[in-house]
Amino acid sequence: MITKVRSHITQNELLLFEQSSPGKKGYQLPDLDVPAVDPSTALGAANVRAEIEGFPEVSEVEIIRHFTRLSTWNYAIDLGLYPLGSCTMKYNPRVNELVARLDGLAWAHPYQPESLAQGAMEIMAHLESALAEITGMDAVTLQPAAGAHGELTGILLIRALLEKRGNPRKKVLIPDSAHGTNPATAAIAGYAVENIRSNQRGTVDLAQLERIVDQDVAALMVTNPNTLGVFEENIKSIAEVLHKKGALLYMDGANMNALVGIAQPGAFGVDVMHLNLHKTFSTPHGGGGPGGGPVAVKKAFEPFLPLPRLKRVRSKWTFDYQLPRSIGRVRAFYGNFGVIVRALAYILAHGGNGLRNATVDAVLNANYLRRKLEPHYDLPFQAPNMHEVVFSDDRQAKYGVRTGDIAKRLIDYGFHPYTVSFPLIVRGALMIEPTETEAKRELDLFAEAMAAIAHEAETDPELVRSAPHSTRTSRVDEVTAARRPVLKWKPESPTVKAAD
Ligand SMILES: *Cc1c(COP(=O)(O)O)cnc(C)c1O
Numbered sequence: 190m191i192t193k194v195r196s197h198i199t200q201n202e203l204l205l206f207e208q209s210s211p212g213k214k215g216y217q218l219p220d221l222d223v224p225a226v227d228p229s230t231a232l233g234a235a236n237v238r239a240e241i242e243g244f245p246e247v248s249e250v251e252i253i254r255h256f257t258r259l260s261t262w263n264y265a266i267d268l269g270l271y272p273l274g275s276c277t278m279k280y281n282p283r284v285n286e287l288v289a290r291l292d293g294l295a296w297a298h299p300y301q302p303e304s305l306a307q308g309a310m311e312i313m314a315h316l317e318s319a320l321a322e323i324t325g326m327d328a329v330t331l332q333p334a335a336g337a338h339g340e341l342t343g344i345l346l347i348r349a350l351l352e353k354r355g356n357p358r359k360k361v362l363i364p365d366s367a368h369g370t371n372p373a374t375a376a377i378a379g380y381a382v383e384n385i386r387s388n389q390r391g392t393v394d395l396a397q398l399e400r401i402v403d404q405d406v407a408a409l410m411v412t413n414p415n416t417l418g419v420f421e422e423n424i425k426s427i428a429e430v431l432h433k434k435g436a437l438l439y440m441d442g443a444n445m446n447a448l449v450g451i452a453q454p455g456a457f458g459v460d461v462m463h464l465n466l467h468k469t470f471s472t473p474h475g476g477g478g479p480g481g482g483p484v485a486v487k488k489a490f491e492p493f494l495p496l497p498r499l500k501r502v503r504s505k506w507t508f509d510y511q512l513p514r515s516i517g518r519v520r521a522f523y524g525n526f527g528v529i530v531r532a533l534a535y536i537l538a539h540g541g542n543g544l545r546n547a548t549v550d551a552v553l554n555a556n557y558l559r560r561k562l563e564p565h566y567d568l569p570f571q572a573p574n575m576h577e578v579v580f581s582d583d584r585q586a587k588y589g590v591r592t593g594d595i596a597k598r599l600i601d602y603g604f605h606p607y608t609v610s611f612p613l614i615v616r617g618a619l620m621i622e623p624t625e626t627e628a629k630r631e632l633d634l635f636a637e638a639m640a641a642i643a644h645e646a647e648t649d650p651e652l653v654r655s656a657p658h659s660t661r662t663s664r665v666d667e668v669t670a671a672r673r674p675v676l677k678w679k680p681e682s683p684t685v686k687a688a689d
Contacts, residue, residue: 209245274620277468310506325453326485339463339482428458447576450545471535550625561636565643582617598656602638
């Protein structure tokens, strides 16, 4: 029998509180050669923090090692494939980070006078027009800070236009394949949500749509390509059905990485849409950092766009706050500026052909994986797929192995899991989006791992069900962790038990 030896640096790391011992410090200074003063006299009592209970006291090397070790526990796009479907976890070129960190951009302040902010304003205006061209829409606001925020801004714009026409209407139609943020958005904007069932191809059923669109319907929120990675082929007819009845077409553009440089939503009837800069246009995400959810609209919505709007007056940029019909502010200042800079750098560095190639490669990679994995996993929707592909765990479920088990086993093979159990219309979904930045070698390794797991599911299902086996903690009680999280350290709380 082989005994597993644990290297001390991969052991369960102690909390800083547990490493603490009184009097340790992260610095060494020579003895004072001037008289000591009481900090509350020197700084003012209000500026001196009272003792923090149990504040950890550790040496410099202890704290450096602590955080360096913790950092090695993270999976990262810089380590390997991150096939989280819908999220577009692609590698983003470092040069865009470099540009966002240029002093003049990184240190710009939103209260800077306009005369000293012309460069920053030019960048925003340039990105607005680039995104208008990419989407085929007439105007863009960069303010929303994320996709869901863009959705809310977009539906408020739709409400504003319908109100001006005399009736804001009552409900928003949402296909059952939609991202959960869509119904949440419609509800927050004051609309009732009506779900519509997808057809056998996994797309919107035109005949059904025709039956249900009436004077109460404000809009349809559709994701295109949808969350199955399938392009809504009837999108032009969908737009016509809505427009004939005075309803509008909102497109969730989080999947624009399948269309950029190939098709413009503005040309297929979309009225309002958002983009996810942190998916398609170079801002890294996944760690909860800032994002960008610009909204692109047709001409009729322009007067309602959020304040302020960029305006060119006598060859200078200025912010226009005098827009009586605007829905108002949706965010402080003008959007997440660093994200805006990255997006423009990405677009300009790629150029038109480069953007188109990225789209083609994203679709190619997803279809390559589809071909490689089809022999091993059930593919419930057979329609051609674009930038992502959704399998089900149907074949593995016979052996008691579900999508969550397969995902956890992938960790043992060195990959981040795919998206589990989404979209909801696929039972036991495995949603895989490789993105364009992966080379064939990485895709082959992933396909091999997935094939090996399919084999294990048949021959040794328990091995898969109890995975992961290579991590410091294996399965955790996810329900209790979500329902009763322990967020505060107490001296008596036991250290998490290391996995064996
Ligand atoms: C990611 C995503 C969203 C939400 O975007 P956030 O930036 O996370 O708010 C909405 N719809 C789809 C289809 C998405 O993939």
